[in-house]
Amino acid sequence: MNGSTLRNGLSGLLPWILPALFVLAWIIVSETGLAPTYLLPHPEAVGRAGFTYIFGDPGQGAYAGRFLSDAGASLFRVFMGFSLAALLGVPLGVLSGRTPAVRRLLSTSVNAVRAVPGICWLPLALVWFGIGFKTTIFLVALAAFFPIYLNAASGARGVDPLLLQAGAMMGVRRLRGTFAILLPGAMPSIMTGLRLGLGIAWAYLVLGELTGVPDGLGAVIMDARMLGRIDIIVVGIILIAVMGRMSDLILKFSLRCLFKSARRMT
Amino acid sequence: MKPRLTVVSPKAVSGVRLPILEVRSLTKVFRSSHAPVKVLEEIDITAAAGELICILGPSGCGKSTLLKILSGFIPPSAGEMRLDDRPITRPGPERCVVFQEDALFPWLTVAENIAFGLRGKGKDRRAARREVDRFLSLVGLTPYRDYLPREISGGMKQRVALARVLILKPQVLFMDEPFASLDAQAREEMQNLLLSLWAKLSHTILFVTHDVVEAVTLADRILVMDKNPGRIRAEIPVALDRPRRRDDPEFIRFSRMLHDGLRGSGEGNLPGWP
Incomplete structure (x- = not known):
């Protein structure tokens, strides 16, 4: 029983x-x-x-009570970088998945750039954008773009042509076909790409923040190393793990709320 | 070479039934890497409004290709096709298809799949919902309205596929071996359902099959196709009374004759029927 x-x-x-x-x-x-x-x-x-x-209250000690402002700063950077990557990656991916010309145009360049480890961009980004907010967002967006783009492309390519034919025969034209058939059909892949991208976004957030910004979880870790506060380093690592996992759950939940296809096909 | 089968005179249609679908000298050549392959040669079809025509042929005779051309998914190499005196150029809801495979949208429920084609047609929601309810009950799926395609059987899926196109009131309905993947019992049920819907809604139907019994069960007229190249070899009116019973001696005799005629290359001629 x-x-x-x-x-x-x-x-x-x-x-x-x-x-x-x-x-x-x-x-x-x-x-x-x-x-x-x-x-x-x-x-x-x-x-x-x-x-x-x-x-803790600020003033109680070196790191007391800083969590909210650090986490807020980090979340904002992840959010901005990830959104940028998603806004570019999903449409470009879907387009290149469905249009051979776009695929041929993009695939060589995308794969070449993808082969460059994200960390190589750090020096250049520092020169271009200086230390801080913009560099971090650049790195996060760049790194998160590739899994989002590639999964959207393979999802769009994998949509059963029969579904598009069925739509055409029921009088569905291009635009509605894209939103009513193509995107829902590719949704499981798009969702996978977004979740992978978000995970990578957290990794590159820390990379961006290691370069000497005053706030953020990555900054706290770097700062604590210089001061020999191993306990704070460990705290920072655990908090990033927790927030990464939570942001993944939130992403999954909001996609499921927004899209029938995400709710019913994954 | 196979002797040409004699074409019997088309069934004398009662009253004035206007031809709605006209296909003239339709030819399709596929370019392959070696040599062009003629898939369809000089196909002529005339379908009267409300007629149920079966296209019967072995696999590979191009009958599916023929439907793809008629529904506008691929262009013909030559020939003319007109629906209601307008040339056919691209897919459209006046010529609907029920595919052989499951082509439902997996993220939509049964009711949403049936409603799919109605959206964007300027129907208000209440009227659309009434229509969906009506077609749900016509195909006997009312209790399953909120199920997803993956949760229902193959036969039910084809009922949904039928309902979602019938609701659009197409001028002709193309069916591409829609029941071929079902088990015998479900297939028979679906044939009966199709016939009862046809009796109620009197659509013009072009039904492709390789199953002789299915063709004899359904058709007013059977077009027998040959392969290499695909062409119409004979046109056979089925003058059996409806409703037809599969165990009726006449039915069996007719099916057997058709069956032998299909296979028989030696004796050649399909009998002038009836």
């Missing part, structure tokens, strides 16, 4: 097993002194540092 509830409970627990094991290993390593605290602080110390960082 309780078999299924038990199974549901277990599968709800499943995602937390690895993090729990990880924390356990961390505690053991710290308690037994296998790792010295100047390399890896005790979880409790990290917890306290995290608490002060998030909930």
